[in-house]
Amino acid sequence: MTQTSITRSWVTSANGHADFPLQNLPLGVFSIDGGAPRSGVAIGDHIFDLEAALDAGLFEGTAKAAAEVTRGGQLNAFFQAGAPARKALRERLLQLLAEGSTLHGKIEAQGAKLLPLAANCLMHLPAKISDYTDFYVGIEHAQNVGKLFRPDNPLLPNYKYVPIGYHGRASTIRPSGTDVRRPKGQTLPAGQTEPVFGPCARLDYELELGIWIGQGNEMGDSIAIGDAADHIAGFCLLNDWSARDIQAWEYQPLGPFLSKSFITSISPWVVTAEALEPFRRAQPARPQGDPQPLPYLLDPRDQAAGAFNIELEVLLLTEAMREQNLPAHRLTLSNTRHMYWTVAQMVAHHSVNGCQLQAGDLFGSGTLSGPESGQFGSLLEITEGGKKPIELASGEVRKFLEDGDEIILRARCSRDGFASIGFGECRGKVLPAR
Amino acid sequence: MTQTSITRSWVTSANGHADFPLQNLPLGVFSIDGGAPRSGVAIGDHIFDLEAALDAGLFEGTAKAAAEVTRGGQLNAFFQAGAPARKALRERLLQLLAEGSTLHGKIEAQGAKLLPLAANCLMHLPAKISDYTDFYVGIEHAQNVGKLFRPDNPLLPNYKYVPIGYHGRASTIRPSGTDVRRPKGQTLPAGQTEPVFGPCARLDYELELGIWIGQGNEMGDSIAIGDAADHIAGFCLLNDWSARDIQAWEYQPLGPFLSKSFITSISPWVVTAEALEPFRRAQPARPQGDPQPLPYLLDPRDQAAGAFNIELEVLLLTEAMREQNLPAHRLTLSNTRHMYWTVAQMVAHHSVNGCQLQAGDLFGSGTLSGPESGQFGSLLEITEGGKKPIELASGEVRKFLEDGDEIILRARCSRDGFASIGFGECRGKVLPAR
Numbered sequence: 001m002t003q004t005s006i007t008r009s010w011v012t013s014a015n016g017h018a019d020f021p022l023q024n025l026p027l028g029v030f031s032i033d034g035g036a037p038r039s040g041v042a043i044g045d046h047i048f049d050l051e052a053a054l055d056a057g058l059f060e061g062t063a064k065a066a067a068e069v070t071r072g073g074q075l076n077a078f079f080q081a082g083a084p085a086r087k088a089l090r091e092r093l094l095q096l097l098a099e100g101s102t103l104h105g106k107i108e109a110q111g112a113k114l115l116p117l118a119a120n121c122l123m124h125l126p127a128k129i130s131d132y133t134d135f136y137v138g139i140e141h142a143q144n145v146g147k148l149f150r151p152d153n154p155l156l157p158n159y160k161y162v163p164i165g166y167h168g169r170a171s172t173i174r175p176s177g178t179d180v181r182r183p184k185g186q187t188l189p190a191g192q193t194e195p196v197f198g199p200c201a202r203l204d205y206e207l208e209l210g211i212w213i214g215q216g217n218e219m220g221d222s223i224a225i226g227d228a229a230d231h232i233a234g235f236c237l238l239n240d241w242s243a244r245d246i247q248a249w250e251y252q253p254l255g256p257f258l259s260k261s262f263i264t265s266i267s268p269w270v271v272t273a274e275a276l277e278p279f280r281r282a283q284p285a286r287p288q289g290d291p292q293p294l295p296y297l298l299d300p301r302d303q304a305a306g307a308f309n310i311e312l313e314v315l316l317l318t319e320a321m322r323e324q325n326l327p328a329h330r331l332t333l334s335n336t337r338h339m340y341w342t343v344a345q346m347v348a349h350h351s352v353n354g355c356q357l358q359a360g361d362l363f364g365s366g367t368l369s370g371p372e373s374g375q376f377g378s379l380l381e382i383t384e385g386g387k388k389p390i391e392l393a394s395g396e397v398r399k400f401l402e403d404g405d406e407i408i409l410r411a412r413c414s415r416d417g418f419a420s421i422g423f424g425e426c427r428g429k430v431l432p433a434r
Numbered sequence: 435m436t437q438t439s440i441t442r443s444w445v446t447s448a449n450g451h452a453d454f455p456l457q458n459l460p461l462g463v464f465s466i467d468g469g470a471p472r473s474g475v476a477i478g479d480h481i482f483d484l485e486a487a488l489d490a491g492l493f494e495g496t497a498k499a500a501a502e503v504t505r506g507g508q509l510n511a512f513f514q515a516g517a518p519a520r521k522a523l524r525e526r527l528l529q530l531l532a533e534g535s536t537l538h539g540k541i542e543a544q545g546a547k548l549l550p551l552a553a554n555c556l557m558h559l560p561a562k563i564s565d566y567t568d569f570y571v572g573i574e575h576a577q578n579v580g581k582l583f584r585p586d587n588p589l590l591p592n593y594k595y596v597p598i599g600y601h602g603r604a605s606t607i608r609p610s611g612t613d614v615r616r617p618k619g620q621t622l623p624a625g626q627t628e629p630v631f632g633p634c635a636r637l638d639y640e641l642e643l644g645i646w647i648g649q650g651n652e653m654g655d656s657i658a659i660g661d662a663a664d665h666i667a668g669f670c671l672l673n674d675w676s677a678r679d680i681q682a683w684e685y686q687p688l689g690p691f692l693s694k695s696f697i698t699s700i701s702p703w704v705v706t707a708e709a710l711e712p713f714r715r716a717q718p719a720r721p722q723g724d725p726q727p728l729p730y731l732l733d734p735r736d737q738a739a740g741a742f743n744i745e746l747e748v749l750l751l752t753e754a755m756r757e758q759n760l761p762a763h764r765l766t767l768s769n770t771r772h773m774y775w776t777v778a779q780m781v782a783h784h785s786v787n788g789c790q791l792q793a794g795d796l797f798g799s800g801t802l803s804g805p806e807s808g809q810f811g812s813l814l815e816i817t818e819g820g821k822k823p824i825e826l827a828s829g830e831v832r833k834f835l836e837d838g839d840e841i842i843l844r845a846r847c848s849r850d851g852f853a854s855i856g857f858g859e860c861r862g863k864v865l866p867a868r
Contacts, residue, residue, distance in 0.1 A: 130564070131605050136688060156686050161629050162620055166688035167601035167695070171565050171790045172653050181654040183787035186596055186728065195595050197728050219606050219697065220615040220868065246787070252590050254570060254600035255689025261601070261789040263653065294620065294631050353617035353680070354868075355695040356605045434654065434788075 007419060008099040011114065013044030018412070019269075019422030020044055025093050026234070026269035026424070029073055029124045032115065037073030037124045042269050042424065043097055046114045047121055053096075053113055058103065063092035075127045075270065079214045079233035080359035083273070086233070090274050123175050123268035126236075127212065127360035132173060132264070133350060134208075134240060134364040135165040139340035141367035144381040160290050163297070163341040163349040165363075168240075169261035173362065175268040176426045180241055182403065182433040183262040187245035195249055199433035202244035202386065203401040206367040207314050207332055207377035207409060210238035210266050211343050213361035220354040225299040228344035229306070231357065234270035237312075237409040237426040238364045241265065244380055244400065266362070267409065267426040275421055276308060279413040283307045283342055296352055297345045306342035310423075311335055311412045312368055314377070319404035320394040328408060329392050332377050334370045403432040441853060442533040445548065447478030452846070453703075453856030454478055459527050460668070460703035460858070463507055463558040466549065471507030471558045476703050476858065477531055480548045481555055487530075487547055492537065497526035509561045509704065513648045513667035514793035517707070520667070524708050557609050557702035560670075561646065561794035566607060566698070567784060568642075568674060568798040569599040573774035575801035578815040594724050597731070597775040597783040599797075602674075603695035607796065609702040610860045614675055616837065616867040617696040621679035629683055633867035636678035636820065637835040640801040641748050641766055641811035641843060644672035644700050645777050647795035654788040659733040662778035663740070665791065668704035671746075671843040671860040672798045675699065678814055678834065700796070701843065701860040709855055710742060713847040717741045717776050730786055731779045740776035744857075745769055745846045746802055748811070753838035754828040762842060763826050766811050768804045837866045 008015050009022040020026065020042040030047055031037045040047040050070050053059065059067045066085035069077040078085065096103050115121055136142060139159070146154030158164065182203055186195040214233035217223050223231055240260060247259030283303050292298065299306075312335060315328035341349075343363070351357055369377040376382045379400050383389055386399035401407070411423035442449050443456040454460065454476040464481055465471045474481040484504050487493065493501045500519035503511040512519065530537050549555055570576060573593070580588025592598065616637055620629040648667035651657050657665055674694060681693030717737050726732065733740075746769060749762035775783075777797070785791055803811040810816045813834050817823055820833035835841070841864075845857035 131603060157627070158620075158622075158629075158683055158686065162684050164684070164688055164691075166691055167603055169565060169601055169789060170604075171792055171795075172788075174653070181788050184656075185787050186592075188592075193591070194725065195592075195728070197730055219608070222618075222868075243787070249592055250596050250598070251687075251689075252592065253685075253689070254598055255685075255687070257598075257600055258784070258787040258789065262787045291628065294629070296631055350692070353619050353677070353692040353696045354606075354615050355603060355692065358605055361605075434656075 009043060009097045010099050010101060010104045011044045011046055011097060013046065017044045019424050021419045021421060022094065022097055023419040024271065024275045024421040025090055026271045026275065027070065027075060027126065028269045029075065029126050030121045031124065032120045039070035039075060041093060042117065045117050047117055048097065049113050049115060056113070058096060059092055062088035073124070076360040079127060079212060080216070082215045083230055086272055087274060090272065123177070125173065125175055126268060126270050129170045129173055129360055129362050130358050132168040132170040132362045133165050134168040134366065135163060135346055136366040137163055137339045137341040137346065138366045138368040138377065140338045140371045141369040141377055141381065144369055144376060148385055161294065163346050165346070165350065166255045168264065168364065172261055173264045173266060176265055176428070178263065178265060178428060179431045180263050180428045181431050183243050183246065183258065184433050185243060185246040185258050186249055188249045200243035200246055201400070203430060204242045204244050204379045205314065205401070205407045206240035206242055207312055207334060208238040208240050208367060209310070209336055209365040210236035211346070211363040211365070212236065212270055213357050213363065214359055216358040217351050217356060219356040222354060223347055223351040223357070225297055225302060225344055225348040228347035229273070231347050232273060232343055233359070234272045235276065236270060237267040237411055237423050239265040239407060239409055239426055239428060240364055240367070241428070242378070265426050265428040267424050269424045271423055276413065278415050278418045279309050280305045281307050281309045284337060293345065297348055299344065302342055302344045306344050307339065308336045309413065311414070313410045315408040315410070317406040317408065318392065318394060318396055318402070320396055321392065324394055326393050331382060332375065334368050334375045334377055336368060338368050338370055339365060401430050403430050405430045443477060443531045444533050444535060444538045445478045445480055445531060447480065451478045453858045455853045455855060456528065456531055457853040458705065458709045458855040459524055460705045460709065461504065461509060461560065462703045463509065463560050464555045465558065466554045473504035473509060475527060476551065479551050481551055482531065483547050483549060490547070492530060493526055496522035507558070510794040513561060513646060514650070516649045517664055520706055521708060524706065557611070559607065559609055560702060560704050563604045563607055563794055563796050564792050566602040566604040566796045567599050568602040568800065569597060569780055570800040571597055571773045571775040571780065572800045572802040572811065574772045574805045575803040575811055575815065578803055578810060582819055595728065597780050599780070599784065600689045602698065602798065606695055607698045607700060610699060610862070612697065612699060612862060613865045614697050614862045615865050617677050617680065617692065618867050619677060619680040619692050620683055622683045634677035634680055635834070637864060638676045638678050638813045639748065639835070639841045640674035640676055641746055641768060642672040642674050642801060643744070643770055643799040644670035645780070645797040645799065646670065646704055647791050647797065648793055650792040651785050651790060653790040656788060657781055657785040657791070659731055659736060659778055659782040662781035663707070665781050666707060666777055667793070668706045669710065670704060671701040671845055671857050673699040673841060673843055673860055673862060674798055674801070675862070676812070699860050699862045701858050703858045705857055710847065712849055712852045713743050714739045715741050715743045718771060727779065731782055733778065736776055736778045740778050741773065742770045743847065745848070747844045749842040749844070751840040751842065752826065752828060752830055754830055755826065758828055760827050765816060766809065768802050768809045768811055770802060772802050772804055773799060835864050837864050839864045
């Protein structure tokens with residue numbers, strides 16, 4: 001039973017669903033009415049309650065073992081179980097949820113297995129995140145930002161050799177829907193030599209792909225590039241909220257710190273490698289003159305199919321737009337093809353020094369801007385650091401985010417002959433500083 | 435019963451012990467012969483088994499509640515319980531272990547409460563570390579390193595306003611005694627424009643104070659400078675092993691990454707704020723011309739007593755020195771007085787943007803060098819980046835660390851009229867690259 005052979009589900013809202021048709025089956029952790037968080041699978045407008053399904057005896061064999069390790073409100077053990085567990089669970093879910101499934105009646109008879117997503121379900125982080133690493137593999141973003149500081153030499157010499165990344169703050173990663181409190185901090189007013197303290201005045205978003213690490217490695221070992229894909233559990237959307245004024249003052253010489261650590265938002269559903277399989281693509285050829293990756297970053301299979309075709313979108317909804325019932329304003333339409341390094345290259349690079357990765361670690365891709373207007377993945381790029389404000393249908397203008405503004409990230413994968421899938425939303429609304 | 439009034443313990447090895455006299459009583463997590471890790475207190479050459487003592491009914495009231503949350507092989511809950519729990523436990527331990535304690539016989543009668551430190555006891559990390567932050571508050575180090583790159587302008591403009599820090603890798607923090615596998619990575623050979631891949635050739639140590647976070651804060655809240663000391667659970671030694679050649683090539687623009695994340699070593703005993711109380715000192719006055727800290731970093735009590743007088747030492751023992759039975763070579767003799775910012779200032783700064791701190795988070799101070807030869811806290815400074823090798827009694831020379839070299843950090847607090855205390859060792863031996 002292949003993915004293409006099953007197209008419809010008896011869960012009717014799944015058929016043609018923008019994000020969660022039968023072909024997607026992303027995993028997440030949810031709770032209802034303050035109950036204990038537990039694992040589920042998004043299908044159409046519903047959550048298929050994995051733990052209830054387990055209790056009802058709907059799984060056996062490898063699929064049962066895989067479902068068992070999703071218990072407990074954290075998917076770390078499931079991530080650690082790797083691709084065989086993921087695939088077995090997926091196959092069984094396809095059987096259970098396909099149109100014409102003989103199990104349809106059985107599932108419905110058990111009751112309470114399909115929960116309306118929108119109702120009382122609160123989504124949580126899908127895993128305990130031990131370490132969070134933010135990469136910088138969006139080359140157009142690196143160039144756009146570099147141009148603001150170094151017009152003639154936007155990319156640093158290491159960029160095309162090193163998948164640049166840095167450690168981020170794990171404790172403030174939150175699921176979509178969590179409000180974003182405007183941070184306070186030190187900033188250096190233009191033309192002055194002494195900093196002032198106060199609320200961030202240049203609050204920004206960054207559009208990123210999130211990567212969930214599956215099986216880890218022991219400290220001192222490395223994950224070879226050819227094995228790296230097996231260490232990835234899934235994907236999400238990530239908004240790397242950024243305080244540009246705090247960042248500009250603090251980041252030399254050790255990198256961004258408080259300008260990022262106040263919150264990072266992610267979409268709560270883990271889209272698996274299996275669901276994304278039809279949307280793999282070759283890593284784009286490097287432009288003439290660019291160096292080849294060093295051997296530890298080079299694998300023919302990864303070059304042939306290690307990249308993804310995922311359309312990425314950012315929307316802005318202001319308080320005034322909500323009041324006037326205006327549609328959200330699209331800030332960004334971009335694509336994962338702007339990644340200069342593949343996710344396998346990130347994994348291989350991160351562990352090449354013996355750094356231990358663990359199931360449930362999260363990577364951010366870095367901002368995935370395109371080269372053209374309309375494709376920029378941050379307001380820093382869109383407004384050129386605040387110099388060119390954007391106008392909204394509400395009559396408002398924006399250089400950076402204001403209190404009440406909501407940012408919504410979306411992602412969509414499409415290909416002829418395949419059902420489109422999406423990631424679900426990653427939303428966050430800005431609250432005034434305390 | 436004050437600290438000064440009790441000077442001796444019936445545990446005779448504690449009296450005059452370099453690290454663990456009765457006045458110290460640091461907490462740690464240990465195991466014996468592969469058993470489950472559990473909590474204990476270092477006293478002289480022994481570990482006082484806290485869980486066994488609890489089971490024997492030696493605690494009651496607040497002290498009992500405090501000891502109870504040390505169960506389970508991780509001290510996070512004890513850290514979270516804060517100063518009242520720590521103080522109650524300390525008072526009771528002083529009673530139990532003081533010379534003339536009527537409980538001496540009772541403890542011995544129960545048996546197995548005092549375990550020889552050196553024998554079968556394996557020390558573990560004292561807590562689950564969710565996030566690790568490395569600061570850069572050693573101003574002499576910042577100046578020494580800055581001079582190598584910018585002789586006329588060693589300190590960046592933000593240094594005297596911002597307690598500079600960056601996120602580190604939590605997954606590779608290990609207790610003293612863990613071997614250090616030489617990392618591999620990309621480096622740019624001198625005079626070339628293309629990097630090469632191979633084992634680090636400029637492996638270094640960094641002498642740091644480690645700070646354990648106690649009670650945390652909710653995301654969006656900040657810890658005021660006046661409250662910050664209450665959020666610190668204790669202290670340790672920290673070796674921020676550094677691959678200088680990897681660091682030089684990778685660190686722009688987002689800071690150190692793989693050059694640090696292969697391992698960070700810490701001493702396993704948590705020295706409490708109570709044990710360090712006699713060794714507090716005023717934060718040294720800022721030199722003429724230096725700015726005052728911004729208000730959120732300024733507290734009169736912290737300025738009056740927020741710094742520490744802790745002597746810090748680094749020793750090197752090479753393979754040849756071990757073979758020739760030569761004593762370890764002292765590389766560094768420094769002091770925590772070279773911290774430009776207090777630990778309370780670090781806590782207040784880290785959380786001022788609403789970043790959530792959690793019990794068991796670990797801070798590193800940054801390298802604590804003094805201004806003079808013999809006080810430098812890294813080989814980068816001692817050998818001026820490899821230009822001035824050091825000579826050892828074994829006839830060897832060192833620019834950076836070679837395979838088989840062992841680095842030993844020690845710390846000692848002394849003051850007239852008070853028993854000296856130490857931190858125990860933080861050791862690590864370099865193994866060849868895989």
